[in-house]
Amino acid sequence: MTIHGKAWKFGADVDTDAIIPARYLNTSDPAELAKHCMEDADPEFATKVKIGDVIVADKNFGCGSSREHAPIAIKAAGVGCIIAKSYARIFYRNAFNIGLLIFESPEAADGIKDGDEVSVDPGQGLIKNLTRGEEYRATPVPEFMQQIIAAGGLIDYVSERLKK
Amino acid sequence: MPMTITEKILAAHAGAEAVEPGQLVNVKVDLALGNDITAPVAIREFERIGVETVWDRDRVVLVPDHFVPNKDIKSAEQAQMLREFARKHNLTNYFEVGRMGIEHCLLPEQGLVGPGDLIIGADSHTCTYGGLGAFSTGVGSTDLAAAMALGETWLKVPESIKFVYHGALPRWVSGKDLILYTIGQIGVDGALYMAMEFTGPAIEGLSMDGRLTMANMAVEAGAKNGIVPPDEITRRYVEGRAKRPYTFYNSDPDARYTKVYEFDVSKLEPQVAFPHLPENTRPVSEAGNVTIHQVVIGSCTNGRMEDLREAATVLKGHKVNDNIRLIVIPGTQDIYLQAMQEGIVEQFIKAGAAVSTPTCGPCLGGYMGILAKGERSLATTNRNFVGRMGDPESEVYLCNPAVAAASAVLGRIAAPWEVE
Ligand code: SF4
DSSP, X not given: OOEEEEEEEOOSOOBHHHHSOGGGTTOOOHHHHHTTTTTTTOTTHHHHOOTTOEEEEOSSBXXXXXXXXXXXXXXXXXXXXXXXXXXXXXXXXXXXHHTOOEXXXXXXXHHOOTTOEEEEETTTTEEEETTTTEEEXXXXXXXXXXXXXXXXXXXXXXXXXHHO | XXXXXXXXXXXXXXXXXXXXXXXXXXXXXXXXXXXXTHHHHHHHHXXXXXXXSOSOTTTEEEEOOSSTTTOSHHHHXXXXXXXXXXXXXTOSOBOOTTTOBOHHHHHHXXXXXXXXXXXXXXXXXXXXXXXXXXXXXXXXXXXXXXXXXXXXXXXXXXXXXXXXXXXXXXXXXOHHHHHHHHHHHHOTTTTTTOEEEEXXXXXXXXXXXXXXXXXXXXXXXXXXXXXXXXXXXXHHHHTTTXXXXXXXXXXXXXXXXXXXXXXXXXXXXXXXXXXXXXXXXXXXXXXXXXXXXXXXXXXXXXXXXXXXXXXXXXXXXXXXXXXOEEEEOOSBHHHHHHHHHTTHHHHHHHHTOEEOXXXXXXXXXXXXXXXXXXXXXXXSSSOOOTTTTBSTTOEEEEOOHHHHHHHHHHSBOOOGXXXX
């Protein structure tokens, strides 16, 4: 599976209140959350984002609260993956646990500009910038995380373990 | 092998002699926590796992605190999910409205967390319990669901940064100022994925309330956990209160740190964090003329007894400024009651403040003090992100309770000594 879409660029320290403001946390319905995804960072994002598009950001993406609603909103909005220089640690965990692909690549985060056409090969950790003809490498996903993704997320991983 | 306090707690819970930074470990948890925002997602995931019941009914703790007393129909439904789950699984530690408090004020107070514990909670400020010498960290709802079933979780052993605070704290300077100052120095990702260990003479002299405040905001520097080595102050706090046995761990003298910061805090001033990041700190005397509309005293950072007392001391003999709404939110029912018995609640009300039942409320822009476009709030809370307390075009400034009270009197960001 290759991810292919347009890049939406954001800055450093994008926090979970910007990704999904607390005023919408009285629900955990993914479709409802997706409608307000990134609202306080870019009010037009949720209506304009297309399936397979990619969020590209600077350092410390997803800082702030532990709300899993943040990666859920992004996934439900159709975003194919996130590429950032680094992630806040709870966001990083949550993204894997719910099966949202995220990549760490400072090169790609600098090289990709807003609106560039990007394709990502998750298996190889290879990111291609089709607009600029550039390629970047992402940090390989730790093996343990790969097992979680292979099982279909943490919950399936745990149920499999409990069955053994 | 020499180890830090964080490494020792993780090793003990992994059943290992020793652990090293970077190692992935499977650990037993002593307590797993959820609230009315994160637990509904966790409960749904838990039910997918297909186990009959939670791993230990005494150790899964549910606290509805963010949107309760229910602010609207949807939040009522979320609170209802917690209540029904707690009944179904016969949980010992479910705290209903009227008995509850803000989770991170409540758990230490009720003796549910103690030194040497390993605690995970589906709330980023779970790191608060590091003030007691515990390893505690925030996780997501799915992690909580897995822990509710297994009583275990996986963690990566963090590298540790040691902070040494030299000197005695000046009057009006508190744990809040130490942590704001620290975040100002290292930035909001200055301790990303790491453990922050708080030590030195200023910490040894710091009350438990102050230590909890410091550990609480470790996550604002990106840290996995913040921790204060336990001592006599810790012992006095947990004795007679802890509901489970506890263990005092301490870092070995030759333990390894990624970095060591040394700060002389003997001349530190109260700090104010300007919008829109907790790292934008300045000493209060350099805040300039910032007029404000609302002041909030409360939250898991500064809603404890000592915080209310400090604010009341500053407020004594004064009235809340005509242009200010002062909202005071005691962190738990016990704190509320104690503040009433000490006459502090009466004093707040007579000064013109609104005093609320415990809730997170405005801290996360939930309810009970939401800001309109263009409004500014000074708050003793922990985050001042864009839109955190209301409209995306409102602003939040962070400070300690004494600065908050002085500012409520003067209608602008002010130092406590300006109202004496
Ligand atoms: S008081 Fe604020 S920071 Fe603390 S748990 Fe509640 S919402 Fe989170």
